[in-house]
Amino acid sequence: MTTTDMPRPVDAGPGRAASKKGTRKAGSGGLRRAVPATTLLWILACLYGLPVLWFILSSLKPASELFSYPLTLVPHNPTLSGYVTAWRSANFSQYFLNTALVCVITTVLTVGVSCCTGYALAKYDNRWLKAFFVCILATTMLPGEVMLAPEFLVVRNLGLFNSFAGIILPAVLTATGCFMFRQFFLTVPDELVEAARIDGARELSIFLRIMVPISRPIMLTLAILSFQWRWNDYIWPLLMLNDPEKFTVQIGIQSIVGAQNINWSVLLGASVISMIPLIAVFLVFQRYVMGADINAGLKD
Amino acid sequence: MTKRAPDVSVSPPRRRRSTYVFAPFVLIAANVVLFSLFFVWPAAIGLVYSFTNYTGVGVFQFVGLDNYHHLIGDSAFYSALTRTLLYAVLFVPLNFAASLLIANLLVSKHAKGSSVARVVFFVPWLLSPIVVGVLWRWLFGENFGLVNYVIEKLGGSAVPWQSNADLSLLVVVMAASWTWTGFSMLLFIAAIKNVPVSYYEAASLDGAGPWRQFFSITLPSIAPTSFIVILLNTINAMKEYPVFVALNNGGPGTSNNLLVQYIYETGFKRGQIGYASAASFVLMLILMAVAIVQLFVNRRVENR
Numbered sequence: 001m002t003t004t005d006m007p008r009p010v011d012a013g014p015g016r017a018a019s020k021k022g023t024r025k026a027g028s029g030g031l032r033r034a035v036p037a038t039t040l041l042w043i044l045a046c047l048y049g050l051p052v053l054w055f056i057l058s059s060l061k062p063a064s065e066l067f068s069y070p071l072t073l074v075p076h077n078p079t080l081s082g083y084v085t086a087w088r089s090a091n092f093s094q095y096f097l098n099t100a101l102v103c104v105i106t107t108v109l110t111v112g113v114s115c116c117t118g119y120a121l122a123k124y125d126n127r128w129l130k131a132f133f134v135c136i137l138a139t140t141m142l143p144g145e146v147m148l149a150p151e152f153l154v155v156r157n158l159g160l161f162n163s164f165a166g167i168i169l170p171a172v173l174t175a176t177g178c179f180m181f182r183q184f185f186l187t188v189p190d191e192l193v194e195a196a197r198i199d200g201a202r203e204l205s206i207f208l209r210i211m212v213p214i215s216r217p218i219m220l221t222l223a224i225l226s227f228q229w230r231w232n233d234y235i236w237p238l239l240m241l242n243d244p245e246k247f248t249v250q251i252g253i254q255s256i257v258g259a260q261n262i263n264w265s266v267l268l269g270a271s272v273i274s275m276i277p278l279i280a281v282f283l284v285f286q287r288y289v290m291g292a293d294i295n296a297g298l299k300d
Numbered sequence: 301m302t303k304r305a306p307d308v309s310v311s312p313p314r315r316r317r318s319t320y321v322f323a324p325f326v327l328i329a330a331n332v333v334l335f336s337l338f339f340v341w342p343a344a345i346g347l348v349y350s351f352t353n354y355t356g357v358g359v360f361q362f363v364g365l366d367n368y369h370h371l372i373g374d375s376a377f378y379s380a381l382t383r384t385l386l387y388a389v390l391f392v393p394l395n396f397a398a399s400l401l402i403a404n405l406l407v408s409k410h411a412k413g414s415s416v417a418r419v420v421f422f423v424p425w426l427l428s429p430i431v432v433g434v435l436w437r438w439l440f441g442e443n444f445g446l447v448n449y450v451i452e453k454l455g456g457s458a459v460p461w462q463s464n465a466d467l468s469l470l471v472v473v474m475a476a477s478w479t480w481t482g483f484s485m486l487l488f489i490a491a492i493k494n495v496p497v498s499y500y501e502a503a504s505l506d507g508a509g510p511w512r513q514f515f516s517i518t519l520p521s522i523a524p525t526s527f528i529v530i531l532l533n534t535i536n537a538m539k540e541y542p543v544f545v546a547l548n549n550g551g552p553g554t555s556n557n558l559l560v561q562y563i564y565e566t567g568f569k570r571g572q573i574g575y576a577s578a579a580s581f582v583l584m585l586i587l588m589a590v591a592i593v594q595l596f597v598n599r600r601v602e603n604r
Contacts (some may be wrong), residue, residue: 033510037411044402045417048478052423054446055435071449113330120327124320132328132335139339140531140591142584145539145560149567149576150346151338153356158337173334176532203323232428234542235560239568250430250542257434257546268438271431278426286419 059083059268066264082269089266091244092252092273099231099248100277102164107226109172111219118181119211123193133182140175144236152239162242171230177222184218185211220288224281231278249274350577360574367578376554377579380562387469387558388537395477395484395533396526402481403488404514425482433546436475437462465555468548472556476543480536484529491525492518527594534590538583559583 054073058066059082061075086092121133144151151170160166188211196206234250241247253274256267350367354360371377402421406414427435440447440461448458461467499517508516519526541560544550550557557565559579567576 033410034412037405037408038413041402041405041411041414041417044405045420048424048481049420051435051439051478052427055438058438067444069449071446113334116327117331120324124324126321126324129324129328132332135335135339136331137591139335140535140587142339142343142587144338145541146563146580146583146587147342147346148560148564149356149573149580150342150349152568153345153573154338154342169334170338173331173338178331203320204326207323207327228426232430234428234430234545235564250428253428253430253434254542254546257430257437258549264438267434271434274431275427279423282422282426 056272059272063265082265083273086266086269086273092270094245095247095249095252098246102167102248103227103230106168106171106230107223110174110177110226111223113172114174114177114222115181115212115215115219117178119185119207121178121182122185136175136178139173144170148239155240161240166240167237180218180222181215184215188214217288220285224285224288227281228278346577346580349574350581352574354574355571356573367575371578371582377562380557380559383556384538384558387473387540388534390473391476391537392530392533394473395480396529398477399481399484400488403485403492407489407492421485422482424479427479429542430546432475432479433543436471437547440471462548463552465552468552469556472543472547475547476540480533484533487525487529488522491522495521531591531594535587538587
């Protein structure tokens with residue numbers, strides 16, 4: 001296989017022999033395919049990037065310039081006044097802290113619980129686990145948004161109304177998280193578990209010592225997902241929280257949108273501020289989200 | 301280790317996996333509790349309340365199937381239902397096609413700069429639905445938006461993105477597809493990368509072009525992922541609410557009130573918890589039907 005393959009890329013230097021059909025690797029016929037693929041990719045990237053770019057650049061415009069024709073992409077007098085007003089207005093900084101607190105706690109709990117459940121579902125085999133897996137899948141059929149009223153009553157009856165626990169606890173169980181870990185642990189060969197058992201490891205220490213460390217990429221991926229979900233949650237905190245001191249960022253932004261006359265300058269500022277934490281988290285952990293080679297270290 | 305090796309080969313441990321009961325139970329215990337508290341309990345009382353005229357406080361009476369009878373004759377419910385289905389029918393294929401195309405371009409070795417482009421595609425997914433709504437409202441504002449400005453510059457007339465119900469829905473479909481591309485794309489990229497390279501090598505030795513390779517290798521190999529993407533997106537579409545609230549508040553008027561907004565408004569604004577629960581159960585039946593149909597189709601495709 002390799003011996004018959006090797007000569008080709010060697011004598012098919014880039015530029016020459018463009019007609020040679022060959023490997024997927026760049027080289028033969030590279031340019032002919034590279035130009036349309038790259039062009040299409042970047043046209044799409046511009047389409048996707050433009051709304052955000054326009055939004056951020058607009059947020060840098062002073063209020064007077066926002067609606068002045070002709071519209072310009074780049075602000076004439078860039079200013080941060082929109083951000084400053086937004087940050088100072090109402091309790092926006094308080095909302096920001098509240099949201100951060102809720103996000104971090106929920107994320108830690110979600111990752112821990114999902115990892116345990118996913119492992120149990122992947123590596124053990126009995127009727128109850130199968131039934132529970134179906135149950136977890138059923139939660140995707142009936143998400144919190146759908147059971148708003150009864151779930152609200154349950155949380156109220158548990159005495160969690162108007163508390164952060166009321167937002168955090170119902171959000172910890174996620175089918176996506178359990179599913180991600182289950183899929184990952186299914187790819188981990190059973191031999192690894194068997195070998196550990198033969199060496200005399202107990203079940204829970206197999207999980208803690210072997211399985212938890214190798215699932216780190218999935219943990220980070222789920223952590224970022226969970227952080228994002230909770231940061232962006234709107235409807236549940238809106239129902240749960242009564243006290244303006246406890247509002248989250250999204251409720252704060254929506255209250256600006258819901259006003260009779262939208263103050264676009266403040267709205268743009270507040271929205272951009274609310275985007276910052278997620279984009280920062282994402283840029284730091286980008287490798288784990290994007291490059292997530294789910295099979296890292298476990299090639300067959 | 302080497303000392304023990306002969307031992308093992310003589311009498312390999314023949315314990316069946318199913319004998320482990322304690323460890324898996326400990327591992328799933330937390331989720332079982334959460335599941336019972338925040339899923340089974342609400343679902344059960346929701347089902348009970350859907351047969352009552354409960355308003356959230358005080359006593360309630362059982363009214364039998366009255367809520368469901370009213371629901372069948374409720375034109376507001378019907379329009380919310382059809383609007384939600386229409387939204388899902390538009391959003392799911394658009395998002396699927398866009399994210400599959402982008403994932404293929406990003407994985408392809410021919411496209412340059414894919415690591416930067418990937419970030420660009422991914423950023424919208426990080427934004428909250430509320431911010432996405434605000435952003436697209438800013439972009440598609442009738443009197444002040446960039447899009448209408450460009451259309452007018454090019455000689456067209458301002459398009460009523462906000463006051464026409466169908467155009468308004470279209471803006472939300474675009475906004476949602478734009479947001480969700482990042483996530484679907486990520487799933488597709490992981491799936492495409494997991495397809496063994498040797499398949500492609502074998503195919504190209506046999507003379508299969510890129511299109512043939514895509515349809516005969518990539519698409520069948522990523523079928524399970526496609527299934528997940530369609531399932532998740534359908535569910536997301538059925539429960540969409542915040543983007544609509546921020547973008548046009550379900551408007552103009554109530555024309556783009558989707559199911560969740562309908563449930564929210566009947567349940568919390570008008571206090572008809574019993575009635576809203578009945579509407580919730582209709583939504584649940586739809587979601588279950590979607591999931592069952594997709595499971596069935598997926599089985600057929602995979603020939604299992």
